[in-house]
Amino acid sequence: MGIDFPKWVNEFEEQWEDKPIEYLDESGRWRKDADPLFGSISAAIQSREEISVTELQKISQWKLQGKRNDSNITQNETSEVERRSRVALQASDDLEAIESLTRLLGVGVPLASTVLTVGRPTEHAIIDYRAFRGLAAAKPEIATPEEYTTYAEFLEHFRTYLTKAETYEYYITHIRELAAERGLSSREIDMALWAFDKAKA
Incomplete structure (x- = not known):
């Protein structure tokens, strides 16, 4: 069974149209971007190649939705957030x-x-349990119990996606393969x- 990607992109857009993300524009004013493809926020972040601690806080609030x-994020020094986000957004290596x-x-x-995704949405993807489970439907060969080694690798990455950087590497590799195949x-x-996962779960 294949996934009708354009259909599910539209479904997502309908569900998220009222969930804008806040960002700083080039003049330092707070703006809202309701585009789930992050058109405005990604342009703003790419123009300066870094985010502030307050922007990190806003991105976290958007991701966690309520x-x-x-309190954790605001303990970071602004200069450290700027430095680490600059390294991340300029890195060619996903793990780094x-x-x-x-x-x-x-x-x-x-x-x-x-x-990474709000900064570079064509290259990166947000990892969470729904998208990860959906990946198994889109690429059933990675989650087939008969192929024990491959299946065990999928399960281990699913189990550790909250904390292991290597899991993002695994995930984004498969996401980019699908993106190249579908022209998305x-x-x-x-x-x-x-x-897809939200509808089918």
């Missing part, structure tokens, strides 16, 4: 990018992947997988 992680961000207080792999961005693939 839950708060502010994720590890740079997860050294910050309050930043696990899912939030680190969100920072990495962000669109994660959106489709999330919406």
Whole structure:
């Protein structure tokens, strides 16, 4: 069974149209981007190649949708957030990018992947349990119990996706393969997988 990616991208967009993410524009004013493909926020972040501690806080609030992680994030020095986000956004190595961000207080792999995705949505994707489960439906060969080694690898990565940077590497490799096959961005693939899993779970 294949996944109709354009259909599920549309489903995602309909569910998230009222969930804007806040960011700083080039003049230093707070703006809201309701585009799930992060058109405005990614342009702003790419123009300066870093985020502030307050922006990290806003990205976390958007990712967690109602839950708060502010007390952890605000313990980070602004200069450290700027430095680590600059390293991450300029890194050509996914592991280096994720590890740079997860050294910050309050930043696990899912939030680190969100920072990378809002900064570079064509290249990166947000990792979470729904999209990860959806990946098994899109690529059933990686989650077939008959192929024990491959299946065990999938299960181990699913188990550790909150904390292991290597899991993002595994995940984004498969996401990019799907993106190349379908002619979509990495962000669109994660959106489709999330919406598909939410509907089917």
